[in-house]
Amino acid sequence: MSSTTPSDSSVRLVFRWWVIILVAIVGVLCLVAPFLYDPFGSWQVITSSTLTNVGTTMTFAAVLFFLERAFVRRVAGQARQQAQEVVVEATADLREENRRLSAKLSDLSDLLEGADLRREQAREQAIEDFENEVSFDTVARLLETANDLNAIRHGTITVPAAADIHAPRVSIFWGRSYRQSALGEPAVELALRNDRRQIVRLDWTAEVPVQEAAREFDRRTRAAGLLAEADAIDFKVLLVNFRNAVSAATEGRSSSEAWPNGRVTEWLTDDWAVTDQGVEVRDRGVVIPVDEFPSLDVRGQSRRRKTHPHQRPDWVDDDFWTVVTTIVDAHHARGSRPSSGYAPTPYTSQTTPRLSKGVESSQ
Structure with a gap:
């Protein structure tokens, strides 16, 4: 099954390029057709309409460009903010875990010191009782x-x-x-x-x-x-x-x-x-x-x-x-x-x- 995967990918990639090329050809034909066939009217009218559409498209493209940049910036900002929040949350959990571990180590140290102190007290008490x-x-x-x-x-x-x-x-x-x-x-x-x-x-x-x-x-x-x-x-x-x-x-x-x-x-x-x-x-x-x-x-x-x-x-x-x-x-x-x-x-x-x-x- 895995051996067919690269072939399927290549087919999908070729298909997408043909769709783009086909759409481009259709667009060019739509632009040229009014100049080649009389039923569309005089060339002055066609030229005016074409320029209007081209200008509209370019303006729309410019608007889309600026909107896209603003959208990308906003999405990137939100992504960074979310990433920072995730990092802060993760580091907060890590800091809390480190704090708990430090508390446990401190408790262990206190326990060992307490055991040493009790042994020393027992030693001194045994000697004192013997002397008494x-x-x-x-x-x-x-x-x-x-x-x-x-x-x-x-x-x-x-x-x-x-x-x-x-x-x-x-x-x-x-x-x-x-x-x-x-x-x-x-x-x-x-x-x-x-x-x-x-x-x-x-x-x-x-x-x-x-x-x-x-x-x-x-x-x-x-x-x-x-x-x-x-x-x-x-x-x-x-x-x-x-x-x-x-x-x-x-x-x-x-x-x-x-x-x-x-x-x-x-x-x-x-x-x-x-x-x-x-x-x-x-x-x-x-x-x-x-x-x-x-x-x-x-x-x-x-x-x-x-x-x-x-x-x-x-x-x-x-x-x-x-x-x-x-x-x-x-x-x-x-x-x-x-x-x-x-x-x-x-x-x-x-x-x-x-x-x-x-x-x-x-x-």
């Missing part, structure tokens, strides 16, 4: 705040149990694990560790006051034959170090300029922390990158240790550096984690059983 009263509930809530921000690695943080850098180190965890399933009720886990191996554990449940938890932890440590460790542990200092570690870890998630940059694994002392970036020092950066940490072998059973010591910065005391490198050698590299059934899941403010299951601290 140490209990199962305030310890668990502080860990939930850190887990909300993914500020501590695997939901566990290890801190010195005394003021001395050589003090025993205790890991604290609040989450779901196979032990929690066996225990039957949620508990904050405190574990005394030596070379990353757990040697004493306490499941601190909600109904146990902090003083009783401290006494029970001391009793279990002594029962394990760790008298030197039991004498060195200061539960009050342990909790202060825990507060400082979580506070710094969560503050490090507040901005790119805050310290530390990585997720905290272990708190060494003020301004020193082991993170998933390495050993970080406030205002000094990473002094031992995580890539230099020893890693597990393919079976996940033993650690491949470095054959050369870590380079000590000039501004670090030699004895302190020895302690730091000993702690580092107890860690394995980022991403390495021994398989033990299924990994524990830290509780957050959204998954905590404290409120949903009515778990409350004892006053």
Whole structure:
């Protein structure tokens, strides 16, 4: 069907030209006929009539020309006006849509700023509540705040149990694990560790006051034959170090300029922390990158240790550096984690059983 279209067009075009030519021939014949045939009258009369008709036609043509120009101008003006109105209407719709989009983006920005503000307020409130009263509930809530921000690695943080850098180190965890399933009720886990191996554990449940938890932890440590460790542990200092570690870890998630940059694994002392970036020092950066940490072998059973010591910065005391490198050698590299059934899941403010299951601290 489409192949016949050009032919039809050509026929119509030829037909129109023949009509114009035919009309022109007829017009010429009409003008000449009165001069060729006598019945039309004398030539003077014919000439007068012809000139009158020609003048009338030319005058009419001139009038039509000026009318046509005025008509075209008016039509063009109306077309431009209509086009402008269409453009104005379209741009008005576009401006309104842009205004609505800007309002939505502004609402989104306000929403994000509000969420950031609420997180910061929750962080500050959790720290303040812990400082006002140490209990199962305030310890668990502080860990939930850190887990909300993914500020501590695997939901566990290890801190010195005394003021001395050589003090025993205790890991604290609040989450779901196979032990929690066996225990039957949620508990904050405190574990005394030596070379990353757990040697004493306490499941601190909600109904146990902090003083009783401290006494029970001391009793279990002594029962394990760790008298030197039991004498060195200061539960009050342990909790202060825990507060400082979580506070710094969560503050490090507040901005790119805050310290530390990585997720905290272990708190060494003020301004020193082991993170998933390495050993970080406030205002000094990473002094031992995580890539230099020893890693597990393919079976996940033993650690491949470095054959050369870590380079000590000039501004670090030699004895302190020895302690730091000993702690580092107890860690394995980022991403390495021994398989033990299924990994524990830290509780957050959204998954905590404290409120949903009515778990409350004892006053």
